[in-house]
Amino acid sequence: MTLAPSIVLATYATHGLPLKSKVERAVDELIGSLPNPEDLSAEQRRGIIARYDTVLQANFIYWMTATYLSVMSDEARAIIIDNLHEEVGDCHPEMLRRFTAAARAVPTETDILAVARDLTNVRLFMGRKSGVKNIITMAFFEGFIQQFMTPFAKLAELQGSSEQEYTIVHGVCDIAHTQELYRALAAEMSTNPPDSTTDLFEGVDLLRTLIQAIVFSDGGLAETA
Numbered sequence: 001m002t003l004a005p006s007i008v009l010a011t012y013a014t015h016g017l018p019l020k021s022k023v024e025r026a027v028d029e030l031i032g033s034l035p036n037p038e039d040l041s042a043e044q045r046r047g048i049i050a051r052y053d054t055v056l057q058a059n060f061i062y063w064m065t066a067t068y069l070s071v072m073s074d075e076a077r078a079i080i081i082d083n084l085h086e087e088v089g090d091c092h093p094e095m096l097r098r099f100t101a102a103a104r105a106v107p108t109e110t111d112i113l114a115v116a117r118d119l120t121n122v123r124l125f126m127g128r129k130s131g132v133k134n135i136i137t138m139a140f141f142e143g144f145i146q147q148f149m150t151p152f153a154k155l156a157e158l159q160g161s162s163e164q165e166y167t168i169v170h171g172v173c174d175i176a177h178t179q180e181l182y183r184a185l186a187a188e189m190s191t192n193p194p195d196s197t198t199d200l201f202e203g204v205d206l207l208r209t210l211i212q213a214i215v216f217s218d219g220g221l222a223e224t225a
């Protein structure tokens with residue numbers, strides 16, 4: 001018997017919490033660990049924007065595409081295709097490039113190397129194309145991005161930039177994107193469930209480490225946060 005996707009999502013539990021709640025809690029904990037933009041130096045603010053740009057501009061659409069290639073349910077595919085149409089049609093990488101350039105935070109070699117190892121780990125994980133695990137990772141990513149847009153905009157503002165299309169668009173549209181990915185997750189779990197020994201949060205753990213490298217990679221910040 002195949003359960004309805006909503007029943008699968010509501011009843012699937014990890015460590016006593018429904019899966020969706022566990023992803024949301026992981027996002028909230030990560031957001032809660034971030035430094036206040038106003039407590040940072042100009043160089044620390046510039047570095048966060050530059051490393052975020054390094055990771056997101058070239059990889060968000062790539063990882064959503066890897067997730068599309070990973071899933072087997074028609075409903076999950078349709079949801080992910082809608083997301084990709086918006087990303088590509090509205091050219092979100094160009095929005096981010098403008099945001100970064102206006103904040104005078106175009107990545108340097110040092111910025112690129114600071115996230116290289118953790119970025120590679122996420123790339124290799126997404127390339128293993130595990131449908132459910134990839135969707136969970138992208139739901140975590142979308143949830144993080146949506147909540148990060150307020151401090152991210154503040155970082156740029158403090159750097160003297162008034163360019164905020166990227167942060168405004170993603171603070172709004174990623175709310176819907178995140179919810180749609182949970183619907184995709186439920187559909188995929190009923191069509192292509194992972195075996196019970198799978199670590200469903202492997203990708204979330206790798207992506208959290210990468211985001212921490214974006215925010216904290218310059219030395220003492222990790223200790224002060």
Ligand SMILES: [Fe+2]
Nearest residue numbers: 060087092170
């Ligand atoms: Fe986007």
